[in-house]
Amino acid sequence: MSADFIVITTAILVAVPCALLGTLLVLRQMAMIGDAISHAVLPGIVFAFFISESLGALTSLIGAAVFGLLCAVLIEALKNTGRVKEDSSIGIVFTALFALGVFLISRFAGSVHLDLQHVLYGEIAFSPLNSLIIGGVNLGPISFWTLGVVTVIAVSFVLLFYKELKIATFDAGLAAAVGLSPVLVHYLLMGAVSITVVGAFDSVGAILVVAFLIAPAATAYLLTEQLWRMMALAVALGTLSAVSGYYFAAFLDVSISGMMATMTGFLFILALLFSPSHGLAAAFSRRRENRRIFSRDLLLSRIGTLGEKTTEEELARSLGWERRKISRSLDEALRGGFIVRPSSGEVAATRKGRDAARERAGSLA
Amino acid sequence: MRQVEMGNRSGRNLEALPDEMPLEVSGLTVAYRDKPVLWDITFEVPEGQLVAIVGPNGAGKTTLLKAVMGMIEPAAGRALVYGMPFEKARHLVGYVPQRGSVDWDFPTSALDVVQMGLYGKLGWFRRPGRKEREKAMECLEQVGIASFADRQISQLSGGQQQRVFLARALAQDANLYLTDEPFAAVDYKTERAIVELLRELKSQGKTVVVVHHDLGTVPEYFDRVVILNKNLVAEGPVGKVFNKENLSEAYGGNVSYLAGS
Numbered sequence: 071m072s073a074d075f076i077v078i079t080t081a082i083l084v085a086v087p088c089a090l091l092g093t094l095l096v097l098r099q100m101a102m103i104g105d106a107i108s109h110a111v112l113p114g115i116v117f118a119f120f121i122s123e124s125l126g127a128l129t130s131l132i133g134a135a136v137f138g139l140l141c142a143v144l145i146e147a148l149k150n151t152g153r154v155k156e157d158s159s160i161g162i163v164f165t166a167l168f169a170l171g172v173f174l175i176s177r178f179a180g181s182v183h184l185d186l187q188h189v190l191y192g193e194i195a196f197s198p199l200n201s202l203i204i205g206g207v208n209l210g211p212i213s214f215w216t217l218g219v220v221t222v223i224a225v226s227f228v229l230l231f232y233k234e235l236k237i238a239t240f241d242a243g244l245a246a247a248v249g250l251s252p253v254l255v256h257y258l259l260m261g262a263v264s265i266t267v268v269g270a271f272d273s274v275g276a277i278l279v280v281a282f283l284i285a286p287a288a289t290a291y292l293l294t295e296q297l298w299r300m301m302a303l304a305v306a307l308g309t310l311s312a313v314s315g316y317y318f319a320a321f322l323d324v325s326i327s328g329m330m331a332t333m334t335g336f337l338f339i340l341a342l343l344f345s346p347s348h349g350l351a352a353a354f355s356r357r358r359e360n361r362r363i364f365s366r367d368l369l370l371s372r373i374g375t376l377g378e379k380t381t382e383e384e385l386a387r388s389l390g391w392e393r394r395k396i397s398r399s400l401d402e403a404l405r406g407g408f409i410v411r412p413s414s415g416e417v418a419a420t421r422k423g424r425d426a427a428r429e430r431a432g433s434l435a
Numbered sequence: 436m437r438q439v440e441m442g443n444r445s446g447r448n449l450e451a452l453p454d455e456m457p458l459e460v461s462g463l464t465v466a467y468r469d470k471p472v473l474w475d476i477t478f479e480v481p482e483g484q485l486v487a488i489v490g491p492n493g494a495g496k497t498t499l500l501k502a503v504m505g506m507i508e509p510a511a512g513r514a515l516v517y518g519m520p521f522e523k524a525r526h527l528v529g530y531v532p533q534r535g536s537v538d539w540d541f542p543t544s545a546l547d548v549v550q551m552g553l554y555g556k557l558g559w560f561r562r563p564g565r566k567e568r569e570k571a572m573e574c575l576e577q578v579g580i581a582s583f584a585d586r587q588i589s590q591l592s593g594g595q596q597q598r599v600f601l602a603r604a605l606a607q608d609a610n611l612y613l614t615d616e617p618f619a620a621v622d623y624k625t626e627r628a629i630v631e632l633l634r635e636l637k638s639q640g641k642t643v644v645v646v647h648h649d650l651g652t653v654p655e656y657f658d659r660v661v662i663l664n665k666n667l668v669a670e671g672p673v674g675k676v677f678n679k680e681n682l683s684e685a686y687g688g689n690v691s692y693l694a695g696s
Binding site for chain 2: 097152230231232233234236237239240241243244245246247248249250291294295296297299300
């Protein structure tokens with residue numbers, strides 16, 4: 071296996087589960103909870119470390135899940151005291167749990183082979199160096215195994231609970247009324263997110279994992295109007311960010327995980343600007359088009375009130391428009407066949423023009 | 436047990452219902468911490484009636500529905516649905532939450548939302564299939580917006596969104612409907628369509644409870660009324676209890692609508 075292949079595959083195994091679960095976080099307006107959990111799992115990993123002595127993948131997944139859930143429960147509990155708002159509650163809980171992890175690592179640095187730099191930023195470039203060797207047999211990179219398990223868990227969770235996740239996210243009240251407990255669904259999702267971020271820790275670190283959780287999902291949200299499509303698209307965008315990020319990083323000789331996260335942001339900006347349905351460019355040109363048609367109709371109906379025929383000066387005076395705006399609107403209307411200009415300065419509406427004016431007037435009622 | 440003939444379209448013509456009131460609320464008290472939201476509410480809803488729950492803002496109308504459905508733990512008292520606690524009777528109840536309680540930008544279609552009404556009967560893990568799709572389509576037809584089935588829900592007007600919610604309740608194929616402000620901010624045409632729908636449900640022997648804010652239409656639309664203001668002010672047939680005295684007690688004397696005038 072080439073190192074390129076191992077790093078790219080590892081990154082894809084991070085991107086896929088993150089994109090799937092991130093879609094749900096984005097729709098539930100819980101992006102910051104994803105951020106919180108990605109940090110709060112740290113003490114779980116450290117405790118798992120104490121227990122299993124080596125970085126046993128299974129124990130750290132369980133440890134992470136426990137602390138991820140604990141984080142979600144504490145955020146909810148603190149919010150429910152009514153003394154703190156949700157954002158403060160998130161900020162307090164996850165930093166406290168993360169700090170606990172940092173404290174544990176530094177206090178027991180001798181027995182815990184975790185380094186903080188690694189926890190924060192990850193080092194995906196090392197993934198080819200760590201192989202799973204059982205009984206002398208090399209079973210391939212460890213990252214394939216841990217992230218493979220994580221991906222299988224996330225994918226089966228979403229497939230298995232698709233209907234429940236959908237109803238609990240869209241309408242928690244109805245979900246509760248028909249007996250599909252939204253609370254249970256919430257904590258299952260929190261558990262799945264915890265397991266996923268812990269798997270992603272090694273590769274992209276606690277900070278950049280948030281990019282993979284949120285950005286592809288937020289990008290997909292701008293591009294589609296169906297839940298399963300949004301999930302599929304988020305997965306595709308996450309994968310694209312991972313692959314393109316790797317090659318850009320190699321080309322520019324920069325941090326691989328950093329470049330991958332940059333790509334998620336770059337794709338988001340592209341979608342924000344150019345999405346055909348939700349993009350800013352489309353909205354801008356739609357607004358401009360509407361304004362243009364509005365001016366044209368206003369002009370046409372004023373021609374109607376001023377009589378069959380009128381002049382450019384007369385129109386300018388009556389509408390109170392600048393010379394430039396008048397001549398631009400007249401040119402456009404002429405090109406569209408809404409008016410005729412028999413001689414210089416004179417303006418008359420065609421049948422098409424009178425129809426357009428009437429239609430606009432009718433739309434007011 | 437007695438046999439009640441149900442005129443619904445799902446093919447279930449006979450359904451065994453316990454010989455109990457669709458809804459029986461007794462001594463229900465709900466508080467947020469030590470602040471009471473509902474105080475000692477007792478009333479019954481007889482079968483086959485259209486019932487309005489009215490009261491000023493903050494009177495506890497939505498809370499009452501939520502407490503009935505077990506979403507809020509009452510401090511005291513209880514609500515029984517067909518003589519059973521809600522958990523045992525949820526398949527008999529259809530719920531229409533306030534339109535504003537969900538995110539209409541959610542990536543889903545009108546047909547999808549209506550299918551959610553069938554999720555309860557499917558239970559955990561079972562996926563909706565062709566049968567559910569057809570049933571949902573039927574319900575959209577019933578509320579007159581089948582042509583919008585594939586529209587993303589944010590592209591529907593307020594009235595159409597409300598109809599989607601009602602279609603979803605129809606899909607639940609319930610005996611007791613609990614609806615929260617279905618008439619809020621809908622156009623006249625939708626309002627008439629909803630009234631027709633409620634009357635049809637009534638003619639099928641179903642019971643409908645509506646949290647309502649437009650006092651002016653209460654006598655025309657409803658058989659019974661529950662007048663709330665944290666306390667139960669009055670409840671009973673509209674002709675008996677929907678009067679100026681009870682309303683000014685509930686609304687604090689500022690009722691521009693004079694009942695029975």
